[in-house]
Amino acid sequence: MDFDRLIQLLETKLKEPLPGKEAHLKMSPQPVDLRRFEPKLPENHRKSGVLLLFYPTSEGSFFPLIKRPIYPGVHSGQVAFPGGKMEPEDENIVQTALREAEEEIGINRSKVTILGNLSDLFIPTSNFLVSPVVGFTEQKPDLIPEEKEVSRIISTKLLQLFDPMVRKQKVLELRPNLLLNTPYFDIDGEIVWGATAMILSELIQILNQENR
Template structure:
C-alpha cells in the first residue's frame, strides 16, 4: 500500500472512536483470557508502551517488528513491536515508546511524527498494560538492533497484513497440556500472534474506518 495513502487513511480513521476490544478479539487466542478485558486491573500491574512506526520504503508503507531473543521468560523468541517498560523518568506512555524504540532499534525520537494512541491492551502473562503509540517517519530509519534485546528486525509491508495467505490459525500446546487455538499473521516466516496480532488487528480496523 502506498505510504501517503496509508497515512491519509490513518488520519481519517483516528477521528472515529477506537475499535478497541471488538477488533482486538478477532486475533485473540481462544479460549480468550478474560483478564485481558477486566475493568479492574491487578494493583501490581506494570505499564509499558510499543511504537507502531510507519515509514516509506520504495513509496510503500512499512513498519518494523522485532524478534525477541531466546531467554527464560514468557515472551522468549516472540515477535513484537519495539517497546518496553515505562521508567520513572518517562513523562508519559508516548515518551516510553519513543525511548524504547530508540534504545532497541535506533529509531531517533526526532524522526517520529505522532499520529495518536491506540487502545491499551493488558497482557496477563507478564502483568503489563501496553499502550500502542502510532507514528510515522518521512524517511526509512537507520535500523540498528540492540543485541541483548533484539534478535532481528523484520521490515513489514502493511500490504502483507491484507494477504489472506498470510492469515493463519494453529493450535499451540503448552507444557501443562493447556491448548490455545491461535490466529496469527505469518510475516517473513515468523508467527505474529497474541498481543502483537491483536494490536495489528485494531490497526487494520482503523485503516478500514478511514475509508468511510
C-alpha cells in the same frame, strides 16, 4: 494506499472511537483469557509502551517488528513491536515507546512524528498494560538491533496484512497442559500472534473502514 494517504487516514481515524475489544478478539488465542478485558485492572499492573512506526520505501509503506531472543520469560522468542516498560523518568507513555524503540532498534526519536494511540491491551501473563503508540518518519530509518534485546528486525510491508493468505491458525503448546488455538499472521516466516496480532487486528480494522 500511498504513504501520504496512509498518514492522513491514521491521523483522522486515531481521533475517532476505536474498535478495541471487537478487533482484538478477532486475533485472540482460544480459549480467550477474559482477564484481558476486565474493566478494573490489577492494582499492581505495569505500564508498557510500544511503537508502531511507519516509513515509506519505493515498495510501499512499512513498519518494523522485532523478534525477542530466547530468555527465561513469558515473551521469550516472540515477535513484537519495539517497546517496553515505562520508567520513572518517562514523562508519558509516548516517551516510553520512543525511548524503548531508540534503545532496541536505533531509531532517532527526534525524527518521529506521533499520530496517536491504538487501544490499550492488558497482558495477564506478564501483568503489563500495553499502549500502542503510532508514528511515522518521512524517510526509511537505519534500523540497528540491540543484540541483547532483539534477535532480528522484521521490516513488514503494511499491504501484506490485508492478504488473507497471511492469516493462519494453529494450536500452540505454551507449556504442558496449556494449548491455545491461536490465530496468527505469517510474516517473513515468523508466527506473529498474541498481543502483537491483536494490535495489528485493530489497525487493519480502522484502515478497512475507508472502504465501507
